[in-house]
Amino acid sequence: MIIGILNIKGGVGKTTTAMALATAASRDGGAVTVVDTDPQGSATLWEQASQDNSAPLPFPVVSRNKAEIRRMRSNRPDSNGEIIFIDCPPNGDVISETIKTSDFVIIPSTASPIDLQQTMATCEACQDAGTDYAVLIVMARRGTSALASFRHTIEESGAGIFDTEIPLRESIKNTFGYAFRSNLSGYEDAWNELKEAVK
Ligand SMILES: Nc1ncnc2c1ncn2[C@@H]1O[C@H](COP(=O)(O)OP(=O)(O)OP(=O)(O)O)[C@@H](O)[C@H]1O
Ligand SMILES: [Mg+2]
Numbered sequence: 001m002i003i004g005i006l007n008i009k010g011g012v013g014k015t016t017t018a019m020a021l022a023t024a025a026s027r028d029g030g031a032v033t034v035v036d037t038d039p040q041g042s043a044t045l046w047e048q049a050s051q052d053n054s055a056p057l058p059f060p061v062v063s064r065n066k067a068e069i070r071r072m073r074s075n076r077p078d079s080n081g082e083i084i085f086i087d088c089p090p091n092g093d094v095i096s097e098t099i100k101t102s103d104f105v106i107i108p109s110t111a112s113p114i115d116l117q118q119t120m121a122t123c124e125a126c127q128d129a130g131t132d133y134a135v136l137i138v139m140a141r142r143g144t145s146a147l148a149s150f151r152h153t154i155e156e157s158g159a160g161i162f163d164t165e166i167p168l169r170e171s172i173k174n175t176f177g178y179a180f181r182s183n184l185s186g187y188e189d190a191w192n193e194l195k196e197a198v199k
Contacts, residue, residue, distance in 0.1 A: 001078055001082075001083050001084070001103050001104070001198060002072065002078055002084045002086065002101055002102050002103050003021070003083065003084065003085050003086070003102060003103065003104050003105070003106060003194070003198075004086045004088065004098040004099060004101070004102035004104070004105040004106070004131075005017050005018045005021075005085055005086060005087050005088065005105075005106045005108065006086075006088035006095050006098055006099070006105060006106075006107065006122065007090065007107050007108055007109060007115075007118065007119060007122050008090055008091065008095065008118045008121060008122050008125075009090060009109065009115050009118035009119060009122075010090035010091075011090075012090075012108050012109050012110055012115055012119075012138065013108040013110070013138035013139060013166070014087055014088060014090075014108050015038070015042045015043050015046070015087050016108075016138070016172060016175075016176075017106060017108045017136060017138060017166075017187070017190075018034050018043060018085045018086075018087035019034065019043065019046060019057070019087075019175075019180070020166075020172075020175075020180060020184055020185075020187035021085060021106070021187055021190060021191055021194070022034045022057075022059050022083075022085050023057070023058060023059070023179070023180045023184060023187070024184055024187050024188045024190075024191035025059075025083045025085075025191060026058040026059045027058070027188075028191065030081070030082070030083050031080070031081065031082040031083070032058075032059040032082065032083050032084075032085070033059060033060050033061075033062060033077075033082060033083075033084050033085070034047075034059060034060070034061045034062075034084075034085045034086075034087060035061075035062055035063075035064050035069075035084055035085065035086045035087065036061055036062065036063045036064070036087050037063075037064055037065070037066070037069060037086060037087065037088050037089065037094045037098065038087060038088065038089035039089060039092075040089065041063065042087075043061050043087045044061055044063055045177075046061070046176055046177060047060075047061035049176070049177030049178075050177055050178055050179055052177075053177055053178055055177075055178040055179045056179060057179050058179065064086075065094070066092070066093050066094040066097045069086065069094055069097045069098055069101050070097050070100075070101065072084075072101050073100065073101050086098050086101070086102065095125070096125065096129070099125055099126055099129045099131050100129055100131070102131055103131075103132070103198060104131070104132050104133065104134075104194070104197060104198050105126050105131055105132070105133035105134075106133070106134060106136050106162075106194070107119060107122050107123060107126070107133060107134070107135045107136065108135075108136050108138045108166075109135055109136070109137060109138065109150075110137070110138060110139045110140075111137050111139075111140060111141075111144070111146050111147040111149075111150035111151070112146060112150075113146065113149075113150070116150065116153060119135060119154070120154075120157060120159070123135065123154075123157070123159040127159075132160070132197070132198075133159075133160055134159075134160030134161055134162050134197065135154050135159060135160065135161045135162070136161075136162045136164070136166065136190055137150065137151065137161070137162070137165045137166065138165075138166040139166070139167075139168040140165040140166060140167050140168060141167075141168055142165075142167065147165070160197075162190055162193050162194075163193060164186055164189040164190040164193055165186065166185060166186045166187060166190065167185060167186060169185050171185065172185055
């Protein structure tokens with residue numbers, strides 16, 4: 001199974017989501033790989049730092065370019081049952097290649113009105129490509145009107161959205177460069193929802 005994690009908005013938690021969901025999937029017993037397609041290489045840096053910090057990740061991180069992502073459509077490196085999470089940059093052709101290659105796309109977004117337009121545009125790109133997708137609200141501040149209003153707008157548009165919301169947590173931010181601790185702060189629920197969605 002190939003899961004794309006993308007949004008044309010930058011800094012919305014794509015890399016964090018890729019690493020946390022890959023952790024949940026690997027704790028579930030599956031073979032997991034994170035594919036880093038971002039020239040900034042944040043997922044790769046995370047993996048390298050986790051080795052330096054003696055807190056290695058339970059899955060490999062590999063780097064691939066847009067041609068290699070396109071080729072995965074015929075290669076199917078997941079044919080052995082592996083779960084592949086593709087972490088995308090916020091811009092470039094690799095986004096549309098990943099949408100076409102993925103079985104399912106997760107669109108992380110904060111509930112901020114400033115993210116809405118680009119999150120909706122990303123939903124449309126998935127819709128146009130015929131790829132199933134759902135928005136995952138991250139860095140959520142429980143009980144705020146922005147959160148309720150963002151969810152309402154996405155639901156009204158007919159786009160898919162996870163019931164799970166990932167809270168804003170310093171502990172999540174501070175996990176960069178380390179393996180996640182036992183508590184995945186809601187990402188285990190998102191993983192369970194994802195498994196249902198791709199059944
Ligand atoms: N749930 C959270 N709570 C607190 N901080 C978070 C949370 N999720 C992500 N962050 C922080 O937000 C910042 C952006 O996250 P991240 O790098 O995952 O986003 P991105 O979408 O991959 O960014 P880019 O577009 O640059 O690739 C990072 O500092 C990260 O640690
Ligand atoms: Mg990133």
